[in-house]
Amino acid sequence: MGNHSDGTPTSSDAVAKAGHDEVDKFQDPGLPPHRLRLADTDPKAAKRAEHQVAWLFIISIVGTLIFFVGYFGVRLDDTLDTLRLQNTFLGIGVAFAMLGIGTGIVHWARALMPDHEVAEERHELRSEEDRLAAIQIIDDIVDETGIKRRPLIRNTLIGAVALAPLPAIAIFRDLGPLPGNALRHTLWKEGERLSRDPDGTPIRAADVTIGSAFHVIPESLNKLEHGKLNEKAKAVVLLMRLNPEDLNPSEGREDWAYNGIVAYSKICTHVGCPVALYEQQTHHLLCPCHQSTFDLTQECKVIFGPAVRPLPQLPITVDAEGYLVAQSDFHEPVGPSFWERG
């Protein structure tokens, strides 16, 4: 017993060696006998099916009517409710219209159309003869061009064909300007006031209580004629006030904060989402896109998630009127890394 699992290769082509003796194999019994449906034998059942199909088509007609009731019957005022109501009428109407037709036809096909499965031979995809002829034709064509005998033509042709697509690439050059230094600068500059996003009212240092957080834009942003979004996409800042002893500024950054008030770029150093969530108790900033977590007490070092670099800090101070202002631009590019960033 058990020799069925010991294979013997049956052909040297050995596509798949039959795992068992070829003779000891169940023979294909052929298609099972056709079984008649009720509707094939009983005229009453057939009549019933006919009626069912017709009813389904009638449901479709009703659906189309429902659509028109919704389209002309529902008056839109300025509320979402009427809009929703109309949308429901239109959708349900179309749904019935379509489902009626669809189920009707399918039911018709299943119950009443002939359901004999038939077998058809597959044709040979390819004939040996055709293939030989095709190869011959290709050879002849290549031969008649003489390209093999005339390397000069061949080589210059290769050169020409290799170069010809270059204009098709070069012509896209004006899709945009070169990066230049654009990614290294933002609207922030010495004396630029920190103002509230989005209305642009400047923020007094005294307004910033411990534990509070502000979404900040440069005061001059709203005065821009155009390119506002481009500038905003780089310049947005989060402003928070901690106990000064919770901040641990590194050398050279001791005076970047004012009275425990710190400003950090809001553009995630991962791929650029706004780091919008501030957890007051832990002093963590969380990026909602891929959950990079930055620790405010460690100069926004990454403590979890896919980002690598800390959020850039904006050095701030106050002006004569007590408003928060930037000491300078960021000292490094904000947002995601790029090849030339260095």
Add this chain to the structure above:
Amino acid sequence: MSTAPQTTFEPKTATGRITNFVDERVGGSGMLREFGRKVFPDHWSFMFGEVALYTFVILLLSGTFLTFFFDPSMAETHYNGSYVPLKGVEMSVAYSSSLDISFEIRGGLFMRQVHHWSALLFVAAVSVHMLRVFFTGAFRKPRELNWVVGGVLLILSMAAGFTGYSLPDDLLSGNGLRIIDGVVKSIPIVGTYISFFLFGGEFPGTVIIGRLYMMHIMLVPALILLMIAIHLFMVVIHKHTQYPGPGRNDRNVVGYPLGPVYAAKAGGFFFIVFGIIAFVAATFTINPIWNYGPYDPSPVSAGTQPDWYIGWVDGALRLMPGWFFNIPMEWHIRFPWGVNTLSFNVLGPALIPAGIVFTALFLYPWIERWVTRDNREHHVLDRPRNVPTRTAIGVSGFIFYCVMWAAASSDLIATHFQVSLNDVTYWLRALFFIGPVLGFIVTKRVALALQRKDREIALHGRETGRIVRLPHGEFQEIHAQLDDYKRYKLVGYESPVAEEGIPNENGIVTKKENLRAKLSGFFFEDRVAPATPSELEAGHHHEAIEASDDDKAIKH
């Protein structure tokens, strides 16, 4: 045969006259004769490809409607429509026109919903269709090229979805673009330039929506259409595959003739798909852009999700740690001209998993053919259990994908199950590596077990649940023997054995051949042979031997 038309043939019926008119001018009769009764096998799992086709048609219809009203301009405007909460808000024309489609155009919201829901279903149908093709081995010769076309369609469908998702220029779509911009910038050497060329300068600029619009309504749909045409053309050339069963083999095709049954069922099914989408669009709101507001680089709401088909890439971005213990995944590389930055924490997860998935997907038919040396044409599908290793590979890849996909919702998982977000991420990181391996092992065991059960049933029949007491006191359950047709379904498959390396003409087993032999072992080592008539015969005589026999059937 085309007859000499003008003279001999006199049509008698109206149908005949029309057919004759057309045939005399363009000669369609030959085609109708070829296709009118062409046989198509039927099975529920063949439905997914149809759903994909129909949802694409619905996308074309609803999308064309939207183009009549949508304006892809990024010029600034102040909203002046009927949605009160946004009155006077500064926004792009694209966003405002999407709002107008929703609020001002009767049926516009419905069309947007139909378009979006069919987009989700389209990509889903393409994906599930590919899984069906994979697990049943339908990609084998002669259909390898069509498998590749299918893979291209999968990529194109995701591109269509993504470009469309970005068009309304709402907060979420803009955030999606921002992520794309960040990923593009991480490409070494050319990344920054590509970003600037794509956005016409710095992100977000004022041109990206117009450019995506062109791709979304022209380039990508045209490519999809072309690929679908090639795809269906090849289906017709190859004829459809069929599931194994009595009367079905590699030389025939068993099913319903195109006209009328198959055409009616397929045509009817289009309306059903349309109806279901209309129903869903009527009852479930998708992408309520008025809740999100216009794109603004500053706010973002937590818990928002990309469309499902983008999830796995987003999830990969989430899974990647920026710091591997104390080693940063962003590297500053010193060159003679200065220092350049390679952001592997972004580039790696964006490229590597997708690279693995698509490379494996495109190459798999050739890999399997090389390993199995099976160069025959196959028109009968495999039941997944009968090719345990392939099925296990498929499940393993599927799990790989699903882990990334789940990772895109790590925050939702964390809040829903009230566990720490970081823990969810750690677990998913582990699963990313372990999941596919476990999936492989478990699937293979399950497939082998199912095969053994098939053997059991083929040889001993089905359990009936009726217990009888034999004369000598033993209790036994009555088994109902299968009829020949049912049995053939269980035994009509091949179970090749692993191959030794085959020496080449110089009598040497090359390194490559050795590798192939090893892989062949990997593929075929564990096998359950189909039951044979002699076993059935033997079983009728000595029931007792059978019990131990089964254990031998699986060899290691």
